[in-house]
Amino acid sequence: MADFDITSGERDGMGPHGTKVGLLRVLGPAHVWALGVGIVLVGEYMGWNFAVGKGGAYAALIACWFAGILYTCVAMIDSEVTSTVAAAGGQYTQAKHIVGPLMAFNVGLYLVFAYTMLEAANAITAGYLISVVATMTGYTGELDQRPFIILVIMFLAWLNYRGVLATLTFNLVITAIAFAAIIMLFLSTSGILGGGIMQHAALFEGHELPYGWIGVLASMHFGLWYYLGIEGTTQAAEEVRSPARALPFGTLAGIMTLLIAATLTWYICSGVLPWEFLGDGVNGSVAPLFDTARLSGSNALIWFLGFGTLFATLASANGCINDASRAWFAMGRDKYLPAWFGAVHPKYRTPYRAIIFLVPIALIFALGAPLDQVITFSILSGLLEYTFMPLNIILFRKKWPMGSIKRGYEHPFHPLPAIVLLTLCGITFFAVFLGYGTQLVAMIGFYIVVSLWFHFRRYRYVDRGAQFTMPWPKPQGY
Amino acid sequence: MAHYVPPKQGKFSQLIDVVVLVALTVGALFVPLWLNLAGSSKSVATPVEAPTWEALGQNTVQAAQYEALGYTPETAHDLILSRFDYSFTAGALIVMIVVIVAYYWLMLKFSESEYREVISEKFGGK
């Protein structure tokens, strides 16, 4: 046993304790980065600009940076816990070992909903983009977007079904192209290459803070959208060759990439588009980077950013299918959900039943609900999850103090990041309350009902002791 | 402590659980939609008759960008003037805070009791 190598190809996921078919360990740090950034980068191509609408351009920048702090805390905390609890299911498995079963069930649902909703939002955006392309190429009829929405979901589900390595390699390529498109647009519009078209001062004149300071608070709501999903890197834990190293590295590199991309995106778009247009993601600017490219007058930029937008939506939907199905699979494996979902494909080594099951769910949301509703549902599930994280890390450090178990990464300044994160989550709850309060309460109502269902019915099928799988000592205080 | 042996769940019972979960999920998304509670609506407080860029509060640069995007003062009127309404009552705020805090409290409390059971089974008694 001593000379067993976790990275060796021959054992690839098959353990000695009874696993006959397990997930395949094939991913490296670059795939982790691609999974994290791939899911999120679409947030720079669409959606973040609702923050401009809720408070003006300056408010959106402040929200961008405060949300950046929030997510840096998320990434740090997550890296520490997940470098120790490396299993499919990510935060769900963390919650199971650290807080308790009911919390874990809720966290698992947050994950599945945040990702499935985001997947639906991406498919809707991809369908819209294709209709824009049709109009641009001279099509005068009304294009039916439904087959394209369905095709996006079906194709990516098929890709995910066929194996994780191809899925995330595909993500790596299209995410890199989408990121390069943002850099290219920045270089060619800001005056660094050729003439600049930025007019920040003139465009902001008279509209610095249209709602005053409360608008700054309110825009935190969609400020999350710049980074939402970066925490999904943890879902790959069971498929990464060396989780203790690759996960913290990929996650922290990912958040740095996103901080750059988010700030550049704000700078480019707010310097070209008037805030009222930019801030209305439904009637105004659906895809702000693409609209900026249109005003640049360069055909090459229009096509580059058009493909960037499409690739960003595909990369995001792709990562979402990957993450949501891992979380669903992990809950099935523990019988939090019917055990049927805990199956692994013997040839492709993917959680195939979870992938198939989530296809119709994504289709219902993509075809049946409006975009801002879907986005809000996704953000709310994410926000509930980020509120859980500080509780999680505080309990983690209390039950297993430093030195009692081996951690792959230890985040600095504890408990400061946890407190900052909790405070920022509180502010964001208030921001959501401004304008979307009823939905917030409806959502929490839903989670309360599901929790009662879990506690009083579903939990009877769960094996109590066996769900604690980490080789840790007994937690302190028990 | 006695080892808890969970019952084996049959196919049909598994199916029922899935149906319940899906129904709840779809309900959570669509019930607010049906009740017209979803989304935040912006509205125009004081419409401007016969709008010009100046009357809409746009300087020349801003007006030029709108024109480049294909707008006229008439078509941009609603887009430019509509605003969110951020007024709220203290009661509504308190309800929200209570709901959120109660939710996490419930969550931690139930989780804690379940967790103690898990730990005592896994690590064999006190």
Added chain:
Amino acid sequence: METWNYIEYAAWGLSALFGLFLVVDWLKIDSTYSEDVLTSSREGELEAMTEESHKG
């Protein structure tokens, strides 16, 4: 003009094809392998092993 109508049909067709592949493969796998093999994956096995090897 016409082209986009064909592209629409192509999208419907491809969606059906991917869907068909998923369902056919799923049913094939489910009938070929026993449920015990398919759902044999357990959480944390590799972690348990590395921990053992650290001790060893």
